[in-house]
Amino acid sequence: MTDAISNTSAHFEGDGVVSFSTETLRAVRPGHVRIRVDVCALCGSDKRLLASGAAVVPGHEVVGTIVESAPDAPSEGTRVIVYIPVSCGECKACLEQQNNRCYNLGGLMGWQFDGGFAEYMDVPVQCVLPVPDDIPSDVAVLALDTFGTAAHALRLGARTQPDGIQNLLVIGCGPLGLGVVAVALAMGIPTVHAWDPNDARLGLAEQLGATRALDLETVNQYQVIAEASGADPARAAAQNLVEPGGAILALGESNEPYLMPATPRWRRTDCFTVRSFYFPKTEVADNWSLLRSHGATLRDTIMTPTRLNDLEETFTKFLDGDFVKPYITHEEN
Known part of the structure; x- marks a missing residue:
């Protein structure tokens, strides 16, 4: 993709303050794909970053569409979920596709690497997993946390x-x-x-x-x-x-x-x-099956769509209990 992309992203300044910046994105780094963020759900763990401030763009429950692909990655136009562990790919756990148990975990998307409270997001190839065509993005995001x-x-x-x-x-x-x-x-x-x-x-x-x-x-x-x-x-x-x-x-x-x-x-x-952490890639196919039977019901019961520029207000309502599981979306509702 050769056209310059303008990207607005959210930043947690600490003490519940959210600011925004807009910049022209640089070329995608090798080994990464660029996605347009379609859905990014708020998580209870994000509250810690909201209070303390974050060095990166937060947001780790992400569904997006690839706008610039890379070798060994799904093609442009593919919807994907973002698998948050940035694992080494070489340890015993990773070789068994238990990437959530990586012995040398490099960090997490939205925690140590820029996340999805933005319009666009660059993601390591290993962290994008295709979404089945029959599962809407606002249900697919539930496949994560x-x-x-x-x-x-x-x-x-x-x-x-x-x-x-x-x-x-x-x-x-x-x-x-x-x-x-x-x-x-x-x-x-x-x-x-x-x-x-x-x-x-x-x-x-x-x-x-x-x-x-x-x-x-x-x-x-x-x-x-x-x-x-x-x-x-x-x-x-x-x-x-x-x-x-x-x-x-x-x-x-x-x-x-x-x-x-x-x-x-x-x-x-x-x-x-x-005690468990996240989920291994070997379980993803079965999780899609579970979502097909109960995902839409859960979405309709607990989820509320909001907009990126309303993120601070959305977090206030989330903290107050007015929203159970809000998510930002750039799609028309």
Whole structure:
């Protein structure tokens, strides 16, 4: 592509301040493709960068269209998702297509490398994965953190249980927790319960098909618990509610350490604690199948389209809980 491209991008200055700059893009670096950002979803982890400021353009849940390709990359006009780990490609994990486990991880798109809160974005060839033609961009973006991370965690959890997951509790009904609910139902897990102190969020889980958990006091109730909030009370509840031999999926993030309390209950509980990061490329095809069955329903339940130039206001509404899963789009709605 020879025509000069003018690109507007967002910058996090810290303390919730978002600024914008517009510049003419230079030539694409070797080993990269240039995409037009079609959708970039906001993530709860972005709140940390919003508060602290960021050295790069944030935004890591991205669907875009290639406008300038490169050798060994999909052709121009191909819609892609951005796979955020910039892995070495040479270690044992990468050679097994477990790039999320790279031993020499170079960083993450939107964290250490410019991300998708912009009109255009340059992406390493290894980090673009084609989107099937039948999946809209505002559903495809869920294949990343919301569906992809949830599905990977549930698959790891299932490996700890001889007969798979039959009984699941999801604690925390933010975007990731609601993603776990949707994925669990798409996977056919028979019993999916949910709990959140916010009744509206809990109502969204019920709308997706989960059953409201009524008893958070009785111990040994759930085979597998996905703790998706990162809050200390939720972590403590998971420790009490998990069955002997069950598993806790530690998905919620916060700035507080993850503690296993030195109580008689904890000492006498035989269970797995599973921590997962993102998802491997080997799971992408199966994730598309899950999205086909439940992705549009999740989109319609939790997602709100917004515009790039409204990003600071959008984050304010996201922080206040008015938006569950907003995303910027450059397409006409």
